[in-house]
Structure formats: C-alpha cells, structure tokens
Amino acid sequence: MTDSPFKPLVFSGVQPTGSLTLGNYLGAIRKFVALQEDNDCLFCVVDMHSITARLVHDDLKEQTRSIAAAFIASGIDPKEHIVFNQSRVPGHAELAWIFNCVARIGWMNRMTQFKDKAGKDRENASLGLLAYPSLMAADILVYRATHVPVGDDQKQHLELARDIAIKFNNDFSSRIEEAGLAVPLTMGEEKVNAYFPVVEPLIDGPAPRVMSLRDGTKKMSKSDPSDNSRINMTDDADTIAKKIRKAKTDPDALPGDVEGLKGRPEADNLVGIFAALSDRTKADVLSEFGGRQFSEFKPALADLSVTVLSPIGDEMRRLMADPGALDAILLDGAERANALAEKTMADVREIVGFV
Numbered sequence: 001m002t003d004s005p006f007k008p009l010v011f012s013g014v015q016p017t018g019s020l021t022l023g024n025y026l027g028a029i030r031k032f033v034a035l036q037e038d039n040d041c042l043f044c045v046v047d048m049h050s051i052t053a054r055l056v057h058d059d060l061k062e063q064t065r066s067i068a069a070a071f072i073a074s075g076i077d078p079k080e081h082i083v084f085n086q087s088r089v090p091g092h093a094e095l096a097w098i099f100n101c102v103a104r105i106g107w108m109n110r111m112t113q114f115k116d117k118a119g120k121d122r123e124n125a126s127l128g129l130l131a132y133p134s135l136m137a138a139d140i141l142v143y144r145a146t147h148v149p150v151g152d153d154q155k156q157h158l159e160l161a162r163d164i165a166i167k168f169n170n171d172f173s174s175r176i177e178e179a180g181l182a183v184p185l186t187m188g189e190e191k192v193n194a195y196f197p198v199v200e201p202l203i204d205g206p207a208p209r210v211m212s213l214r215d216g217t218k219k220m221s222k223s224d225p226s227d228n229s230r231i232n233m234t235d236d237a238d239t240i241a242k243k244i245r246k247a248k249t250d251p252d253a254l255p256g257d258v259e260g261l262k263g264r265p266e267a268d269n270l271v272g273i274f275a276a277l278s279d280r281t282k283a284d285v286l287s288e289f290g291g292r293q294f295s296e297f298k299p300a301l302a303d304l305s306v307t308v309l310s311p312i313g314d315e316m317r318r319l320m321a322d323p324g325a326l327d328a329i330l331l332d333g334a335e336r337a338n339a340l341a342e343k344t345m346a347d348v349r350e351i352v353g354f355v
Helices: 022-035 060-074 091-102 105-109 112-118 127-141 152-171 173-178 237-246 265-277 282-289 294-320 323-352
Strands: 010-014 041-045 082-085 147-149 183-187 190-194 200-202
Touching: 010 022, 010 060, 010 127, 022 041, 022 060, 022 147, 022 265, 022 294, 041 060, 041 323, 060 082, 060 294, 060 323, 082 323, 091 127, 091 152, 091 323, 105 127, 112 127, 112 152, 127 152, 152 173, 152 190, 173 190, 173 323, 237 294, 265 282, 265 294, 282 294, 294 323
Parallel strands: 010 041, 010 147, 041 082, 147 200
Antiparallel strands: 183 190
C-alpha cells in the first residue's frame, strides 16, 4: 500500500443482484480473502445500490444473505473483520446526500456505467442510478477507508470518489482546521488540510476475465438467461462438472502456446479458468495440455473446478439454511461498522455546520 497519513483501511462491496458466479469469485471475492491477511477490512453487501436500476426485488433479503454467506464460505473471517449490509448503517445515506451536494452534475453525466445501464431511455432512469456514484463514495469515505480493490468497471467511480474527497477537503479546508480535524495531506507539491483520504485503488495484477461457457465473447453473467452459461457459487459438484462438460468449444486441439489461443475465445476462456483456479499462468497450463483434445482437458478442468468450488458451495448452502445465524453476523458487523461511521458523521456535521 502507498504511504498515507490516514490509518490504512480497506473497503470492499458486492451488490446483491442475482447469484454469484465463478467470475465474481475469481475476479473479486478470492482477492478479498487474500486482502484480509495483512489489512483491516470492511466487507459490505451494498443492498442500497441494488435498487438503483431495479426498484422491486422479490428475493433481496435472500440475495443479501447469499453474498454474506459467500464471503464467509470463501474464507473471510467476520470476527476479525467487519461483514455487514449497507442499509443497516444510516451514515451511508446521510453522507451520500452531502456528497450529492459536493459532486457536480457534469461529473455524473460523464459516468459511462450510467450511460450503459440507462440505455437510450435515460429520461426514464431513476435519479438513484444517476447519483449512485455519490453513494459509492460515501460507502468508502464514511469509514475514511484508504484503499478499495477495483476492477476495470469501477475505476471511473473510484476516480469520482477521489474528486469528491478532494473538493470536500478544499471547500471546507478552514472549517476542518478550526474543528481540529485536519490531517496534513500532500497533493502533488501542495500540502492541504484534509479530513477525507484520497482513496487509492488496489489492483493486484490483471483480474481473470471469466467469459460465458456458451459464448466465449461474452462475460460470464449472473443475469444471462441460460444457467449453463455460468458456474454459480452454489452449484453442487455434479452441476459444476456437467456445465464444464457442456461448455462450448471448437474442434481443434489445444495449442502449445498462448499465441495459439488468439481467435479461439472458448478455448482461451477455459484455459484461463483452469489457470486462475490453479494459480498458474495460461502458458503453464498449455505446457501440460497443449496438443490435447478438449475431451481430455474438460475432465481435468471439471475435477479442478469441483475441488476448489464445491466446498465453498457446500458451506454457502449450510450457512443459508440458518438465516437467523447469518442475520446475527450481519447485525454484529453493522453495529461495529456503525460505530466507525457515526464518528465520521459527527465530524462531518460539525464541519458542514449542522446543529
């Protein structure tokens, strides 16, 4: 981590919209598990974000519990770190409103995810969808977190969180100092009195890009209508093996080097999955399986997938069978998170001038 006058703290959030997939595990959750070894972490189920694009969810409670179960089943320790759901901590929404007043409309209009999610009918999109990057900034900064693991799709939002923190610090610089809350922060060659850290991204090498098992040109998605397009984290061993066997391939043997995967999206995807699950490179995998047919490679991939994922799925199902116990973990996490958030909000109310 980079040097910072703020106490290092990592914030990670996952939205409860649909079943988590192998892509979510390899791209995010497995990285979260590694981060907890050397950092203080908050792992948040961002349930308030889930209603920005779609207001009504029949199973939002179940999905929220499912994300929490996935965190814990994958190896996150809810006693050493904080696992909670966003809506239980009022500071997220309160700080988001203040940040709505800090952020500029032009900043929001530039967010590519809003353009993608709103589509052509932007006038009919919810205000929450437009403003949710402010809530994301509040999620992070209500804890004065210093680092956030991000993928490519969230880099722009993290840049916005940085812009909001910088503008808040600048606009309220004198009040931050008067309240005795200033942290000396170096920005380029300038030293400023800051209250909020300028959050840094955590990018641990290129994240494996897991594609659909039915179309190697499309990202594996929990919203794909075909369940065979993805491996869900709750799939049992037989289902995982069956989906790997049915995965789309081409008729040629696997190449001997990575260059030979070009133009073969399905082959590239399956080799990439094997590499990620075994903590190897694609080149390493091809050194073992190059020249072999998919009829030999798929069983090996199925065995590896079952070995890694099946215990996580089994533990998720065990945890979800006792929703009361999961809710107790989330409540305990929320109480600990709220203690941190309320300290920040008391400072922010003083800085802004609220009585």
